[in-house]
Amino acid sequence: MxxxxxxxxxxxxxxxxxxxxxxxxxxxxxxxxxxxxxxxxVFAKSWLCAGRADALKEPGDYLTMEIAGEPVIVLRDRDGGLRAMSNVCRHRMSILLEGRGHVRAITCPYHAWTYNLDGSLRGAPAMDMNQSFCKEAMGLPQIRCADWKGWIMVTLDPDLPEPGExxxxxxxxxxxxxxxxxxxxxxxxxxxxxxxxxxxxxxxxxxxxxxxxxxxxxxxxxxxxxxxxxxxxxxxxxxxxxxxxxxxxxxxxxxxxxxxxxxxxxxxxxxxxxxxxxxxxxxxxxxxxxxxxxxxxxxxxxxxxxxxxxxxxxxxxxxxxxxxxxxxxxxxxxxxxxxxxxxxxxxxxxxxxxxxxxxxxxxxxxxxxxxxxxx
Structure with a gap:
């Protein structure tokens, strides 16, 4: 040894x-x-807790967390479901949200790229002048999220069994x-x-x-x-x-x-x-x-x-x-x-x-x- x-x-x-x-x-x-x-x-391959599901009561309520250095947003989407996604802008990679709060949309504090609550890109100022730009391809990467007995559980591992298993x-x-x-x-x-x-x-x-x-x-x-x-x-x-x-x-x-x-x-x-x-x-x-x-x-x-x-x-x-x-x-x-x-x-x-x-x-x-x- x-x-x-x-x-x-x-x-x-x-x-x-x-x-x-x-x-x-x-x-x-x-x-x-x-x-x-x-x-x-351990952390990148486990279900980790972001707190209680009732901390996010209304669509647009969000909180942020970090998993193995990866910034994550957890929120209630417009349909009332729990959703987790990358907290990094798809433009110049700024952090999007900090702490917890309520938003109608996710707006980057750097260049104002704006994302819907499902992570899809809503708008990017003046990017229509770039002929190679494809708005549909610029959504925030989705991250697995589950409500397990009232706990918000999040994992970076796409293959991990559900928490209940x-x-x-x-x-x-x-x-x-x-x-x-x-x-x-x-x-x-x-x-x-x-x-x-x-x-x-x-x-x-x-x-x-x-x-x-x-x-x-x-x-x-x-x-x-x-x-x-x-x-x-x-x-x-x-x-x-x-x-x-x-x-x-x-x-x-x-x-x-x-x-x-x-x-x-x-x-x-x-x-x-x-x-x-x-x-x-x-x-x-x-x-x-x-x-x-x-x-x-x-x-x-x-x-x-x-x-x-x-x-x-x-x-x-x-x-x-x-x-x-x-x-x-x-x-x-x-x-x-x-x-x-x-x-x-x-x-x-x-x-x-x-x-x-x-x-x-x-x-x-x-x-x-x-x-x-x-x-």
């Missing part, structure tokens, strides 16, 4: 059974070369909650000084809860009472039974469909590679991760309510309290994950043995390793 080859180091790292597993090698977090492999073989087991676990019906109430963008995988792994395991979240939720955690089941090919998960100390953590009092433990079970789903969902009978929150170099990650952070609570006049006050707690937990996670990134720069940084509560991290490492090219 070439010790300067992070992909080879990772493959060797996950070639042992879970009982003997260690954390991923430092090089897979810090190496620019390994990030380039991730962009090509690769994530069929999600229905077996949480289908009874009808995730697609939840209503988003906030959506924010953050930027942290850590590697994207450090944050993903942090979400996947609850071993860190007592210490990292000692100021918020950690005091209620008993590590010896927790388990982490085996995950599936496309995601890992674990769940927690909660009491009514948070008003929205359990099913609404008027809900008669959910019975027994279903009424207070919280699910944590890590959809590979970078969609992290916490789902309860009352609310949900999520993170979508995009690497920005080895030591930075762009985070889409959002959440909202089960429809029962979305209709409840008292729910906004409850959610305001909950959002304060979520923000505080997020701040604690930021501190912990940024310290891990800083520690990885040390010459004495060596990965240690995994806890039994870190099985999801091992499975995540194996999933990434399986996507790395072989020599």
């Amino acid at each position: 070439n010790i300067h080859d992070p992909a080879a180091e990772l493959k060797a790292n996950v070639a042992v059974p879970f009982e003997a597993a260690r954390a991923m090698p430092v090089s897979v977090y810090t190496s620019e070369d390994f990030l380039a492999l991730e962009q090509e073989h 690769g994530l069929a087991e999600v229905d077996d676990l949480v289908g009874y909650l009808r995730m697609e019906d939840y209503v988003e109430t906030f959506r924010e963008e953050h930027h942290w000084n850590t590697n994207w995988k450090i944050l993903a792994e942090n979400f996947m395991e609850s071993y860190h809860l007592p210490m990292c979240h000692g100021g918020t939720i950690g005091g209620a955690v008993d590590l010896r009472q927790m388990t982490c089941p085996e995950g599936f090919a496309g995601f890992n998960f674990h769940h927690i039974q909660k009491d009514d100390s948070i008003a929205l953590s359990i099913a609404h009092k008027d809900n008669t469909e959910l019975q027994g433990d279903e009424r207070n079970r919280t699910w944590l789903l890590a959809i590979y590679p970078s969609l992290l969902i916490t789902l309860t009978p009352g609310y949900f929150w999520y993170l979508c991760l995009t690497p920005d170099g080895p030591g930075h990650v762009k985070i889409l952070y959002g959440g909202g309510l089960h429809p029962d609570f979305a209709r409840d006049a008292e729910a906004p006050q409850h959610f305001e309290t909950l959002k304060g707690l979520l923000d505080a937990v997020n701040d604690e996670d930021r501190g912990c994950t940024e310290r891990v990134w800083k520690g990885m720069q040390a010459r004495n940084a060596v990965p240690g043995a995994l806890s039994h509560l870190e099985r999801p991290n091992y499975e995540f490492a194996r999933w990434i390793a399986a996507r790395m090219p072989t020599e």
Whole structure:
């Protein structure tokens, strides 16, 4: 094995059974070369989440994202369907739209070439004077987009199976909650000084809860009472039974469909590679991760309510309290994950043995390793 080859180091790292597993090698977090492999073989070949479908309510509502360096527009077209397309003008290659908003048409800020909401070119000033110009050939390239259980999923891979095929087991676990019906109430963008995988792994395991979240939720955690089941090919998960100390953590009092433990079970789903969902009978929150170099990650952070609570006049006050707690937990996670990134720069940084509560991290490492090219 070439010790300067992070992909080879990772493959060797996950070639042992879970009982003997260690954390991923430092090089897979810090190496620019390994990030380039991730962009090509993980992000460019996976379904990635752009947020919730109800963030785009009306025709012309749009948001932008980036997949492996490729700028993408996602919008509601005139027929009300979700559509994704290149965010690069077909003229001199300017970026067309930024952030999110509403447009009647997509107009390039450089030379005013204008595109319809289906990506076809509507107009190009004075280009009729160029005899070789063909407007019909200048539409924006289309990119695959799907609504999977209320999540906007986008991929650059034309051959990837639909999200529902690769994530069929999600229905077996949480289908009874009808995730697609939840209503988003906030959506924010953050930027942290850590590697994207450090944050993903942090979400996947609850071993860190007592210490990292000692100021918020950690005091209620008993590590010896927790388990982490085996995950599936496309995601890992674990769940927690909660009491009514948070008003929205359990099913609404008027809900008669959910019975027994279903009424207070919280699910944590890590959809590979970078969609992290916490789902309860009352609310949900999520993170979508995009690497920005080895030591930075762009985070889409959002959440909202089960429809029962979305209709409840008292729910906004409850959610305001909950959002304060979520923000505080997020701040604690930021501190912990940024310290891990800083520690990885040390010459004495060596990965240690995994806890039994870190099985999801091992499975995540194996999933990434399986996507790395072989020599």
